[in-house]
Amino acid sequence: MGLSPIPDCIRVTVPGGFGKSIVANRGQYFAVVDLYGGQCGDFWSLDINDLDHFLSPMHTWIHTQTIQPKVGDELVTNRREPILTLIADDVGWHDMLAPACDRQRYERYYGVADHRNCCDNFREAMSERDWGNRLIPQPFNLFMNTFVEPDGKMIIRDPISKAGDKIIFRAEMDIVIVVSACPMDLNPVGGEGITDLEIVVANSPEAILNNLS
Amino acid sequence: MGLSPIPDCIRVTVPGGFGKSIVANRGQYFAVVDLYGGQCGDFWSLDINDLDHFLSPMHTWIHTQTIQPKVGDELVTNRREPILTLIADDVGWHDMLAPACDRQRYERYYGVADHRNCCDNFREAMSERDWGNRLIPQPFNLFMNTFVEPDGKMIIRDPISKAGDKIIFRAEMDIVIVVSACPMDLNPVGGEGITDLEIVVANSPEAILNNLS
Numbered sequence: 001m002g003l004s005p006i007p008d009c010i011r012v013t014v015p016g017g018f019g020k021s022i023v024a025n026r027g028q029y030f031a032v033v034d035l036y037g038g039q040c041g042d043f044w045s046l047d048i049n050d051l052d053h054f055l056s057p058m059h060t061w062i063h064t065q066t067i068q069p070k071v072g073d074e075l076v077t078n079r080r081e082p083i084l085t086l087i088a089d090d091v092g093w094h095d096m097l098a099p100a101c102d103r104q105r106y107e108r109y110y111g112v113a114d115h116r117n118c119c120d121n122f123r124e125a126m127s128e129r130d131w132g133n134r135l136i137p138q139p140f141n142l143f144m145n146t147f148v149e150p151d152g153k154m155i156i157r158d159p160i161s162k163a164g165d166k167i168i169f170r171a172e173m174d175i176v177i178v179v180s181a182c183p184m185d186l187n188p189v190g191g192e193g194i195t196d197l198e199i200v201v202a203n204s205p206e207a208i209l210n211n212l213s
Numbered sequence: 214m215g216l217s218p219i220p221d222c223i224r225v226t227v228p229g230g231f232g233k234s235i236v237a238n239r240g241q242y243f244a245v246v247d248l249y250g251g252q253c254g255d256f257w258s259l260d261i262n263d264l265d266h267f268l269s270p271m272h273t274w275i276h277t278q279t280i281q282p283k284v285g286d287e288l289v290t291n292r293r294e295p296i297l298t299l300i301a302d303d304v305g306w307h308d309m310l311a312p313a314c315d316r317q318r319y320e321r322y323y324g325v326a327d328h329r330n331c332c333d334n335f336r337e338a339m340s341e342r343d344w345g346n347r348l349i350p351q352p353f354n355l356f357m358n359t360f361v362e363p364d365g366k367m368i369i370r371d372p373i374s375k376a377g378d379k380i381i382f383r384a385e386m387d388i389v390i391v392v393s394a395c396p397m398d399l400n401p402v403g404g405e406g407i408t409d410l411e412i413v414v415a416n417s418p419e420a421i422l423n424n425l426s
Contacts, residue, residue, distance in 0.1 A: 058312040058351055061367050067310070068365025078348065080317040097280070099271040104293040135291065135348070138271055148361045152281025154274050 009202040009211045014041070016194040019121030019180035021129075023048060024171040024201050029087060031208045032179055033166040033198040034143045038159040038191025040182040042100050042118040042139040045075075045083055048174045051129065054137050055083050057096040067096050067148070074172070078137075082172040087205055090165040095144035097154065100136055101184050110186045121180035129176065141182070142167055144189060159191040166212070168205055177201075222415040222424045227254070229407040232334025232393035234342075236261060237384040237414050242300060244421045245392055246379040246411040247356045251372040251404025253395040255313050255331040255352040258288075258296055261387045264342065267350045268296050270309040280309050280361070287385070291350075295385040300418055303378040308357035310367065313349055314397050323399045334393035342389065354395070355380055357402060372404040379425070381418055390414075 014020045016039065024030050032041055047053035056078040057067075063080065064073045070092075075084040100122060106115035119136045143161040148154055181197045184190050202208045227233045229252065237243050245254055260266035269291040270280075276293065277286045283305075288297040313335065319328035332349045356374040361367055394410045397403050415421045 052348060056312070058310060061310055062312065062318075065367055066365045067361060067367055078312075080315075080321050097271060097274055099269070099275065099291075102293075105275075108293050135265060138351075147363075148280060148365075150360075150363070152279045152361075154278055154280055 009200060009207050011211065012199045014179045014181045014197040014199060016181045016196050017116045017183035019118065019125035019178060020199065021125040021176055021178045022199050022201055024175050024177055026171055026173050028201055028203055029168060029170050029205050029208055030177060030199060030201040031166045031168045031212070032142050033164065033200065033212065034161045035163065035198055036195040037161055037163040037165065038143070039161070039195045039197055040144040040159065040184065040189050041142040041197045042122075042180040042182050043142050044122065044137055044139055044178040045171070045175045046178070047077065047083070048176050051131060051134065053077055053079055055140060057138050057140060061096070068093060069096070083175065084169045084172060086167070087170050088166075088168040091143060091161045091167065093145060093160065094167070095141040095146040097146055097148075098141055098144065098156075100139045100180070101182065106186070112186070116183040118180040118182050121183075122178055125178045125180070126176070144182075156188050158188045168208060222413065222420050224424065225412045227392045227394045227410040227412060229394045229409050230329045230396035232331065232338035232391060233412065234338040234389055234391045235412050235414055237388050237390055239384055239386050241414055241416055242381055242383050242418050242421055243390060243412060243414040244379045244381045244425070245355050246377065246413065246425065247374045248376065248411055249408035250374050250376040250378065251356070251406075252374070252408045252410055253357040253372065253397065253402050254355040254410045255335075255393040255395050256355050257335065257350055257352055257391040258384070258388045259391070260290065260296070261389050264344060264347065266290055266292055268353060270351050270353055274309070281306060282309070296388065297382045297385060299380070300383055301379075301381040304356060304374045304380065306358060306373065307380070308354040308359040310359055310361075311354055311357065311369075313352045313393070314395065319399070325399070329396040331393040331395050334396075335391055338391045338393070339389070357395075369401050371401045377425075381421060
């Protein structure tokens, strides 16, 4: 699938509770912005030429030796190939553990049917591509605040991101980016409400910052 | 796919560096035994009637609120359905984070080509089933000793399991069990050598213990 030329800067709003996708070419930069603060964004990056090849949290942990990526870290795929570099991060704490929420999450744990969820958001965002019936990869949950205690206990804490906080990556291959502004409003993940995120793709970090300022 | 009747107790040796599979019916119990101590076992359980449905560490963490399952915990699938209950555990500390090692792990990180690896062991163990080109699910790495520090740093420590240490589960659906006695001999995962594991399937925990003693 060919890539169309991308202008200097493209901005896509991800409405609260919904998902969007956008492409980035190798060498381009992109930011995910928490426009109003406290909004978890389930985030995926996939090789645009092979959708079975994607950013993999578990392979990244082994590569970076941390479950909390830091600025400068190289994030890798399920084939251990570099796909992203973390360039800047206003928050410095995210979640790479939790699976995307799905219909079963809301039905089984909260008794709520037909709730919007990040798995369906992923499928909607990928609806113009040949996703088929593939399983949903583990997401990187931006602006989500989980903590692992020394005994292994996993705690979901209130989000700490503030309005305008952003994380910036460089694409190390041609990718599809998917972001779901997580609709979870039944536990602390959702903070004080489900709000919009923004994806900004540009040719340099400066172009991103200029367009945000 | 029909299940053959299973006698009182079945034992399968998993040779060091290789993988084996065995079935267990809903309600049966099985142990994975570290025969010589210090041997990591990459471990999977899959719904025998639907290989896209399997034990999922990330969904289990949300369900049990820990990345270190404890005796009595219910482990769930990628559809958030109970698949295993943890019945007994001589070690009490394992790893649910690391992906299975693969050819790229040895080539990229250690410069070693054609090394045995847990992904190929999984495929070999599943060679008589219709696994096709599905991606390898995240394993539950028995007898592997990883630790997450408060800042997120992930450390691979020397194994602590001793000869004869075992973990026992109850199957909550009809499953295929796959165990790979991990061939990693290039970092602390391997302990003091790559050795055999054993899988024991029986109708009660007592039958397992009687057969082991």
